[in-house]
Amino acid sequence: xxxxxxxxxxxxxxxxxxxxxxxGILASLSMLITxxxxxxxxxxxxxxxxxxxxxxxxxxxxxxxxxxxKEDHRAPIVVSQVWYKVGSSYEHDGITGVSHALxxxxxxxxxxxxxxxxxxxxxxxxxxxxxxxxxxYTTYFQQLEKSRLPISFELEADxxxxxxxxxxxxxxxxxxxxxxxxxxxxDNPEALTYEQFxxxxxxxxxxxxxxxxxxxxxxxxxxxxxxxWYRTWYAPNNATLVVAGDVDPEAVYKLARRHFSxxxxxxxxxxxxxxxxxxxxxxxxTVKAPAQLPYLVMGYKVPVLRTAEDDGEIYALEVLAxxxxxxxxxxxxxxxxxxxxxAASAGAGYNPYSRLDDLFILDGTPAxxxxxxxxxxxxxxxxQRLSDEPVTAEELGRIKTQVIAADVYQRDSVFxxxxxxxxxxxxxxxxxxADTYVERIRAVxxxxxxxxxxxxxxxxxxxxxVLSPLPIDPSRPPPAMGGLxxxxx
Amino acid sequence: MTGxxxxxxxxxxxxxxxxxxxxxxxxxxxxxHAVAAPEIQRxxxxxxxxxxxxxxxxxxxxxxxLVFDAGSARNGDKPGLAxxxxxxxxxxxxxxxxxxxxxxxxxxxxxxxxxxxxxxGSVTLRSLSEPAHLDPxxxxxxxxxxxxxxxxxxxxxxxxxMLIALQSQDQSPEDIAQKTFFQAVYxxxxxxxxxxxxxxxxxxxxxxxxxxxxxxxxxxxxxxIALVGALDRADAERIAQRLADGLAEGGRAAPLPPVTPLAxxxxxxxxxxxxxxxxLVGAAGITRDDPDYFPLYVGNHVLGGSGLVSRISxxxxxKRGLAYSAYSYFTPMRAAGPYTLGLQTRGDQAQQAVxxxxxxxxxFIQGGPTAAELTASKKNITGGFPxxxxxxxxxxxxxxxxxxxxxxxxxxxxxxxxxDAVTINQIRDAYQRRVHANQMVTVTVGTTxx
Numbered sequence: 047x048x049x050x051x052x053x054x055x056x057x058x059x060x061x062x063x064x065x066x067x068x069x070g071i072l073a074s075l076s077m078l079i080t081x082x083x084x085x086x087x088x089x090x091x092x093x094x095x096x097x098x099x100x101x102x103x104x105x106x107x108x109x110x111x112x113x114x115x116k117e118d119h120r121a122p123i124v125v126s127q128v129w130y131k132v133g134s135s136y137e138h139d140g141i142t143g144v145s146h147a148l149x150x151x152x153x154x155x156x157x158x159x160x161x162x163x164x165x166x167x168x169x170x171x172x173x174x175x176x177x178x179x180x181x182x183y184t185t186y187f188q189q190l191e192k193s194r195l196p197i198s199f200e201l202e203a204d205x206x207x208x209x210x211x212x213x214x215x216x217x218x219x220x221x222x223x224x225x226x227x228x229x230x231x232x233d234n235p236e237a238l239t240y241e242q243f244x245x246x247x248x249x250x251x252x253x254x255x256x257x258x259x260x261x262x263x264x265x266x267x268x269x270x271x272x273x274x275w276y277r278t279w280y281a282p283n284n285a286t287l288v289v290a291g292d293v294d295p296e297a298v299y300k301l302a303r304r305h306f307s308x309x310x311x312x313x314x315x316x317x318x319x320x321x322x323x324x325x326x327x328x329x330x331x332t333v334k335a336p337a338q339l340p341y342l343v344m345g346y347k348v349p350v351l352r353t354a355e356d357d358g359e360i361y362a363l364e365v366l367a368x369x370x371x372x373x374x375x376x377x378x379x380x381x382x383x384x385x386x387x388x389a390a391s392a393g394a395g396y397n398p399y400s401r402l403d404d405l406f407i408l409d410g411t412p413a414x415x416x417x418x419x420x421x422x423x424x425x426x427x428x429x430q431r432l433s434d435e436p437v438t439a440e441e442l443g444r445i446k447t448q449v450i451a452a453d454v455y456q457r458d459s460v461f462x463x464x465x466x467x468x469x470x471x472x473x474x475x476x477x478x479x480a481d482t483y484v485e486r487i488r489a490v491x492x493x494x495x496x497x498x499x500x501x502x503x504x505x506x507x508x509x510x511x512v513l514s515p516l517p518i519d520p521s522r523p524p525p526a527m528g529g530l531x532x533x534x535x
Numbered sequence: 536m537t538g539x540x541x542x543x544x545x546x547x548x549x550x551x552x553x554x555x556x557x558x559x560x561x562x563x564x565x566x567x568h569a570v571a572a573p574e575i576q577r578x579x580x581x582x583x584x585x586x587x588x589x590x591x592x593x594x595x596x597x598x599x600x601l602v603f604d605a606g607s608a609r610n611g612d613k614p615g616l617a618x619x620x621x622x623x624x625x626x627x628x629x630x631x632x633x634x635x636x637x638x639x640x641x642x643x644x645x646x647x648x649x650x651x652x653x654x655x656g657s658v659t660l661r662s663l664s665e666p667a668h669l670d671p672x673x674x675x676x677x678x679x680x681x682x683x684x685x686x687x688x689x690x691x692x693x694x695x696x697m698l699i700a701l702q703s704q705d706q707s708p709e710d711i712a713q714k715t716f717f718q719a720v721y722x723x724x725x726x727x728x729x730x731x732x733x734x735x736x737x738x739x740x741x742x743x744x745x746x747x748x749x750x751x752x753x754x755x756x757x758x759x760i761a762l763v764g765a766l767d768r769a770d771a772e773r774i775a776q777r778l779a780d781g782l783a784e785g786g787r788a789a790p791l792p793p794v795t796p797l798a799x800x801x802x803x804x805x806x807x808x809x810x811x812x813x814x815l816v817g818a819a820g821i822t823r824d825d826p827d828y829f830p831l832y833v834g835n836h837v838l839g840g841s842g843l844v845s846r847i848s849x850x851x852x853x854k855r856g857l858a859y860s861a862y863s864y865f866t867p868m869r870a871a872g873p874y875t876l877g878l879q880t881r882g883d884q885a886q887q888a889v890x891x892x893x894x895x896x897x898x899f900i901q902g903g904p905t906a907a908e909l910t911a912s913k914k915n916i917t918g919g920f921p922x923x924x925x926x927x928x929x930x931x932x933x934x935x936x937x938x939x940x941x942x943x944x945x946x947x948x949x950x951x952x953x954x955d956a957v958t959i960n961q962i963r964d965a966y967q968r969r970v971h972a973n974q975m976v977t978v979t980v981g982t983t984x985x
Contacts, residue, residue, distance in 0.1 A: 120593045121925035153843070162843065162853060169844050170911050172918020191921045221856030225811065229859055229879055233809040235706055336808045338702035374625070374637035384633055387692055390699040411703075414695045444642050451644025451663050454596050458926045518706065518808060 103295035109311045110283025113302045114467045115295040118460050124291035125461050126198040127187040129468040132279035135181040135252040141271050143259015146179040147223050148272045154215045156208040164201050171197050182401040183472040192292045199305040207309050216269045227258045235337035243343050243511035246331045251322035281312035286471045290464035329509040337515035342418045345405030347507040351398045352474050360398045361486045362494040368445040369437050370394035388416045388424045401473045418512050432499035436492035449487045572947035580779035582755040587934040588762045588771045591927050597664045597764030598931040602939050604788040605656030605752035607730035615732020620745045621651035622693045627684030645672035654869045664765040681781030685745045694737050712813040712980040719803050719976040724794050754785025759938030763931040791870040794819040797974045805980040812885035812981025820874030823867040823940035827965040829953050834962035836912040837904040839863025850895050857888045882982045897972050903963030917951040
């Protein structure tokens with residue numbers, strides 16, 4: 047997720063294709079697929095004559111801060127992002143949500159730029175800004191006309207080390223975060239189901255916890271929790287600065303040195319491994335909430351690029367996700383939605399760039415006249431089929447073509463190009479992986495896809511959650527959810 | 536959206552003030568100062584489709600958007616018809632079925648899309664520009680436009696999926712608020728109805744209805760074709776003509792009826808078991824060619840359109856912590872689109888929040904912005920111009936908007952100077968003439984405050 051400092055819209059899938067709409071989480075999953083699956087920046091098969099400089103310029107300042115610069119001279123703009131190696135997966139019980147709460151407070155001022163001056167300055171310079179918190183990173187960004195880049199650097203360098211964190215501002219901002227949680231999760235039955243699904247699937251991995259935090263932890267959060275968190279993680283040697291756009295890399299490096307190199311590094315604590323215990327059998331949960339529609343989500347424990355012994359398996363899982371849900375010609379659309387008509391909407395997705403072992407997700411809403419049991423059965427049959435039979439040459443070819451094309455399309459977004467670099471670097475991979483993505487996908491064989499299906503998509507690695515709708519009865523009071531009563535004041 | 540993917544960051548660049556129903560009507564406000572707007576080439580196909588083209592050679596790709604005046608405002612007495620028609624476009628063309636169409640595009644790496652809002656029905660194609668990919672993708676698109684099949688079995692499937700989508704809306708307090716708001720603001724006007732239709736209307740739609748709708752509205756004279764990409768003018772002309780050739784010539788859709796303003800303020804409450812109450816306040820606002828567009832657009836930027844530095848956000852969120860999102864926006868449309876102010880807050884705070892929202896609006900109508908506020912907003916809007924035309928997809932959206940709403944070809948070139956020309960007095964005058972706090976709808980969805 048991306049609980050950002052600013053509210054954002056997340057219903058685009060519904061907007062663009064209401065007739066084909068995917069239910070809440072599904073819409074998100076489809077984003078996950080298009081972006082995760084097509085995440086390469088290599089240009090192996092793109093038209094060589096129009097290939098831009100594919101070089102990323104990498105620098106490291108004396109204080110340990112990494113700087114990545116990617117040129118894109120199509121328009122006179124620049125994207126500047128600061129990525130910190132901290133997020134909800136760094137948190138422990140009792141302080142869940144602290145990374146995200148701190149992200150909100152990063153806009154509340156330093157001595158040099160007090161109060162909301164940060165946002166005001168960016169705005170007056172024609173900029174767009176926001177921030178987002180994930181499980182494995184916290185990121186701040188500005189998009190600006192290219193000559194305004196020094197403004198971004200000055201403000202980001204200042205708040206990297208000099209945040210004030212006033213208690214009275216925190217009291218108000220915590221209420222904002224709690225409203226955000228109500229909006230995103232408590233009043234959204236599919237999101238609520240997903241939150242409890244993750245908590246059931248992960249026992250001791252920190253992915254057990256929601257990014258936004260449990261409401262009760264938010265209720266009890268103290269400004270000192272944020273101060274400690276800020277002191278621990280916000281330092282140049284725990285940050286990566288990514289700049290993409292119409293810039294000269296050497297000039298960006300000089301500018302970065304001017305603004306950031308005087309910041310003192312910190313001793314960053316080593317992360318405990320917190321490896322998820324081996325799952326020893328299928329898990330199932332039910333979530334009851336006021337809703338009109340049932341919802342199913344299933345997840346199989348799988349490795350990711352950072353944890354895999356054989357990274358070829360990860361690219362095979364990427365292809366497998368594409369076989370199931372890489373467009374309207376993929377198996378879920380073709381078979382479950384159009385042919386069998388068991389699903390009104392369904393999806394499959396996988397994020398190979400997580401820091402820790404993750405889940406291969408399938409989810410959906412049954413079509414009229416079908417129930418979640420039938421939908422689950424149909425999805426499990428698709429998984430079984432992937433284990434039993436190699437995928438066809440046509441399917442494999444299609445996915446490879448889509449990846450090559452998407453690799454060109456995503457170069458239309460400067461923001462996305464910066465995002466890839468920052469994420470890879472921050473989760474502990476190397477940004478150069480982006481350059482080899484297309485060729486690694488092209489190398490995947492039908493046998494490898496079948497092998498990962500057999501190895502990882504078995505029932506003992508599976509968690510299933512079902513949303514069981516309660517009637518939406520206007521005379522009923524809201525369901526009791528921990529921490530609804532706001533006692534922060 | 537929710538907390539499980541690191542990838543959703545892609546979504547964060549879409550500020551909430553952009554309405555989901557007329558997204559591009561709002562989100563394409565931009566323009567130029569230091570940065571030259573792209574050179575727009577403009578012509579008609581032989582059968583009267585209006586073509587807008589911007590050459591962009593840097594990436595080997597092409598974006599095509601065909602935009603028709605075929606949104607849900609054209610449904611007549613058949614709610615859901617426009618959207619169902621749009622949803623079935625890739626379900627059959629001539630003797631090709633949905634599987635053949637989907638794999639046809641995707642085997643080429645091409646991306647097809649069809650969508651339908653209140654004003655527009657649009658069909659999009661993104662493809663690599665090299666002929667081996669582009670030509671067959673265009674063939675397929677042309678075939679869809681020429682001979683959409685609307686197969687009976689696909690109609691049943693998509694009808695059922697729209698019925699499910701309606702249920703999904705009914706479990707979202709935000710969606711319920713939007714629907715209630717449009718019904719209350721628009722009464723008998725075609726904008727009142729949700730594009731998804733109703734549980735009663737959808738079962739009655741027939742294949743004949745879809746064919747008739749397509750024949751009337753998906754026609755060349757009712758179409759704008761926007762092209763952006765690695766093409767030369769001759770290629771672009773050939774492509775536009777080839778696509779338009781599949782369409783009947785037809786005529787432009789008739790003007791929509793004007794919107795009757797509300798005579799008095801109105802309150803609608805929907806009881807819903809959510810922890811928050813969703814609040815929408817507003818009324819019919821402006822058309823895309825409204826003479827007050829610039830004073831109102833810039834004025835609203837100060838009031839509730841500039842994120843956290845706006846007045847509404849300062850009052851509701853920054854000073855009091857009442858909501859994560861508090862905003863206002865105009866949605867200029869073919870007929871007067873809505874002016875919407877909104878927030879969502881814990882149920883027991885809803886009355887307080889509505890009161891502050893009303894006060895903030897009232898103060899603004901009375902006094903307008905301060906000189907400092909106006910300057911800050913102008914700097915944000917004009918200084919951010921380059922961001923609005925930075926990508927091919929940005930530019931394609933702009934072209935479609937300019938074409939659909941018949942804006943002048945120099946609209947982008949002149950945008951910044953028109954923003955800069957707005958004065959405090961113009962904003963105050965426009966708000967006092969056009970925004971009447973005592974003729975607004977207030978919708979709340981949530982539990983009644985104790």
